[in-house]
Amino acid sequence: MPRNPEANQKIRQERKERILAGALELFVRNGLSGTKISEVARKTNMSDGLVYHYFSSKEELFITLVEGALNRIIEACERLESMDLEPHKQIKYAITELVKGIRSNPSACLYHALVFQAAICENIPGKAKKNIQKNHVKPYEAITRIISNGQKLGTIRKGNPEDLSFFFWNTINGLAIHQAMYGKSAQSPQLESVYPIFLIQMESKSNVRHKWIRGS
């Protein structure tokens, strides 16, 4: 095939995505320094050199993934808060969609797990670290606000909103990591049934149409 700038662009895009997808899984399973570029290459059926053709370093790869993961979650929270729903329904919606995403979309749980891991880790690239420091509290704050609102309306259970939010994300992250580790093989906890019990007052089920998190 002759030089075709457009086709080249397509290839570049596809390669980048394949590399990112492969690296995401390896980073989650083995950590930043435990992941070798050669593994990423083998996993994506490329040569080491080709990976470096698309990403200048292992760190850049990591930074890109962390940024993507954070954006994904933060944007979802913004969309959630801008929805015209009562607070307790927002919580219910968030739980439903998050759990659904984690269950059905393999990369969704990897994104959650990556951010969680990166937040723990000390020796990650400065750029990723700053990004995390600046942004990883946003989802916590969003849920805290929603819970506060719900408590004022009397539709969400009592308790320190920050603690409940911590509790909320803690469980989501735990589920994501559990799913990332054992996948579909193990039976996964039925958190849908647990959440409403402790967090919100019960109410009848409602159907929601549009997607909350993009790209699932």
Added chain:
Amino acid sequence: MPRNPEANQKIRQERKERILAGALELFVRNGLSGTKISEVARKTNMSDGLVYHYFSSKEELFITLVEGALNRIIEACERLESMDLEPHKQIKYAITELVKGIRSNPSACLYHALVFQAAICENIPGKAKKNIQKNHVKPYEAITRIISNGQKLGTIRKGNPEDLSFFFWNTINGLAIHQAMYGKSAQSPQLESVYPIFLIQMESKSNVRHKWIRGS
């Protein structure tokens, strides 16, 4: 000081413990492959060579720590189950003691975090991996049994016992990691108040005398 086998033994013991303590923190923060022996040495004011004098490899160090952490938790569970308490009081006791340990004892939360991290990680030494595979479900099973018992007696809330156990440990681990990351600086979630609400029926507070987890 002349050769004194007894004093030597003391020194050996003290050195080993210092190395283990330093490595524990680094492993939790940076992962296995992200932790360098030179860092462990610097942190404990020893030379690289001296660390190798006490532990033949970085992996041995890691294996030792994982084993210790698992034992700590598993023994605590055995002690818990052998206690002559009603199930819901066993749960209450476990929560109280675990949270107390995580809050007051810096190394307690590191142990929890280490096992959690090691369970996620793919590229850990085979011996540690087998140990984890064989043992890390035990605490889950113990809590599952207690919850089952409590449900039969009607003192613990309904729900799949395995899910509730997952939920239980998930939150404990989350708290431990949170504490390991931010320490006392950040205000830590008041999980004592959250737990009883979702897990067990309320009952009056009771004082317990003896230690549940050794070495705290």
Added chain:
DNA sequence: GTCTATATCCAGATAGAC
């Protein structure tokens, strides 16, 4: 755009002096 070969560096581990 893709591959192979290779330079470079760094961390794990050892040897031997004190």
Added chain:
DNA sequence: GTCTATCTGGATATAGAC
């Protein structure tokens, strides 16, 4: 028991051919 000097393997990253 402790340190310094050193060997060695392996991983990051680059150069250049196709």
